[in-house]
Amino acid sequence: MISIKNVSKWYGNFQVLTDCTTEVKKGDVVVVCGPSGSGKSTLIKCVNALEPFQKGDIVVDGTSIADPSTNLPKIRSRVGMVFQHFELFPHLTITRNLALAQEKVLGRSKDEAMTKGLALLERVGLKDHAHKFPGQLSGGQQQRVAIARALAMDPIVMLFDEPTSALDPEMVNEVLDVMVELAQEGMTMMCVTHEMGFARKVAHRVIFMDKGHIVEDCAKEEFFGDLNSRSERARHFLSKILQH
Amino acid sequence: MQLDWSSIPRASNALWEGFQFSISLTAFAALAGIILGTLLAMARLSSIKPLSMIASGYVNIFRSTPLVIVIYWFYVVLPFIIGRPIGAEHSAYVTFAIFEAAYFCEIMRAGIQSIPKGQVYAGSALGFTYGQNMRYIILPQAFRNVVPLLLTQTIILFQDTSLVYVLGATDLFGAADKIAHRDNTLLEMYVTVAVIYFVISFFLSRLVKHLHSKIAIIR
Numbered sequence: 001m002i003s004i005k006n007v008s009k010w011y012g013n014f015q016v017l018t019d020c021t022t023e024v025k026k027g028d029v030v031v032v033c034g035p036s037g038s039g040k041s042t043l044i045k046c047v048n049a050l051e052p053f054q055k056g057d058i059v060v061d062g063t064s065i066a067d068p069s070t071n072l073p074k075i076r077s078r079v080g081m082v083f084q085h086f087e088l089f090p091h092l093t094i095t096r097n098l099a100l101a102q103e104k105v106l107g108r109s110k111d112e113a114m115t116k117g118l119a120l121l122e123r124v125g126l127k128d129h130a131h132k133f134p135g136q137l138s139g140g141q142q143q144r145v146a147i148a149r150a151l152a153m154d155p156i157v158m159l160f161d162e163p164t165s166a167l168d169p170e171m172v173n174e175v176l177d178v179m180v181e182l183a184q185e186g187m188t189m190m191c192v193t194h195e196m197g198f199a200r201k202v203a204h205r206v207i208f209m210d211k212g213h214i215v216e217d218c219a220k221e222e223f224f225g226d227l228n229s230r231s232e233r234a235r236h237f238l239s240k241i242l243q244h
Numbered sequence: 245m246q247l248d249w250s251s252i253p254r255a256s257n258a259l260w261e262g263f264q265f266s267i268s269l270t271a272f273a274a275l276a277g278i279i280l281g282t283l284l285a286m287a288r289l290s291s292i293k294p295l296s297m298i299a300s301g302y303v304n305i306f307r308s309t310p311l312v313i314v315i316y317w318f319y320v321v322l323p324f325i326i327g328r329p330i331g332a333e334h335s336a337y338v339t340f341a342i343f344e345a346a347y348f349c350e351i352m353r354a355g356i357q358s359i360p361k362g363q364v365y366a367g368s369a370l371g372f373t374y375g376q377n378m379r380y381i382i383l384p385q386a387f388r389n390v391v392p393l394l395l396t397q398t399i400i401l402f403q404d405t406s407l408v409y410v411l412g413a414t415d416l417f418g419a420a421d422k423i424a425h426r427d428n429t430l431l432e433m434y435v436t437v438a439v440i441y442f443v444i445s446f447f448l449s450r451l452v453k454h455l456h457s458k459i460a461i462i463r
Contacts, residue, residue, distance in 0.1 A: 073371045074371065076368060076371045081366075083362055083365065083369075087360075087365065088366075089381055091384050091388060101370035101371060101372065104380065105376070106371075149370070153370060
């Protein structure tokens, strides 16, 4: 589904990604973790070309992202993305947030887009908030709407870029619950997150990044099962976030 | 000194006509200036270098040139471009739209830059093209953020339209000036139009405050 091949990226002289290679197969749930500044958010933004990269290629569902002739908006419309800061459109109601891209990008009718949006809103438990504006919802509620907005496009894969790190602790679970449900339904997911509970529960693979390199890329059982055979950097990182 | 206010009511018809021209010139220049200014702002922020250089050249030229010179300059040059005399009024419409666009461009640019990058990402991630992203996501928010500035600029524009009297165009001030010289009531006329400009401008600036609280986005 997503094949990342030898991707390198620089900001000026500073190299943020070095020769990153990995793959996300259909139905896979892959968790990407690592210390801040390790390049994990940058890598996931490269997948739908929100960030350009200078070397290597990423192939999404058979389409090369690096190929200049690729219609990027089209491929992006099939890849759902959830952001750290939700990024709902503050000037539009929740229903319009859900329907706009369906109408303008996929060409769905107003009714169709509305019906689909409301069904997804019900699924994330926010049907009563349909006519509010994003600013009237809590962070957790906004993030659930953001997930529903991405799902409304019928994506073939979902990317999550630290979806819970901007949330108050008591709101983390309502968002993770939606994500777990999605994973259990077989959605292909690539998640940048520090929620190791989520990783243990639903991930198939865990990728650990440090300083722009993919340091670990292995099955969940292997990753959590045998910490001693992990790289020193990964052990150090995990010892910091797993001790609580 | 004896002031004679009796000629003011008699002049009201001419003043009214001048006033209508001032208002329609202001409205047209504001509308056309905002549209053109928005396009210029997008060009200025474009990653295509020649485009952004042309736009910033445009803005710098008009912002560094006194309006009264631009008014004369267009009045002289426009007939050559279109091949026939254009008249003071039409020349004024074109001049103000083009001149004001430079100022509205800077306001819209600030507005566009005030929108967090994440919003652009979110729109792009949903599959919006650059144009759709601008139209549905960025510009509506940018516009709301700068409405007070746009209206404030429009108030300045309204006052600046009085400069078209140099072309002999009959705007509010031009009408007053003509009558003042004819009836030798300079002070009375100038006071009267000053009061009119003040009332309109003051009313508009109150409207700015009112609108600002009405259309602000809930965050």
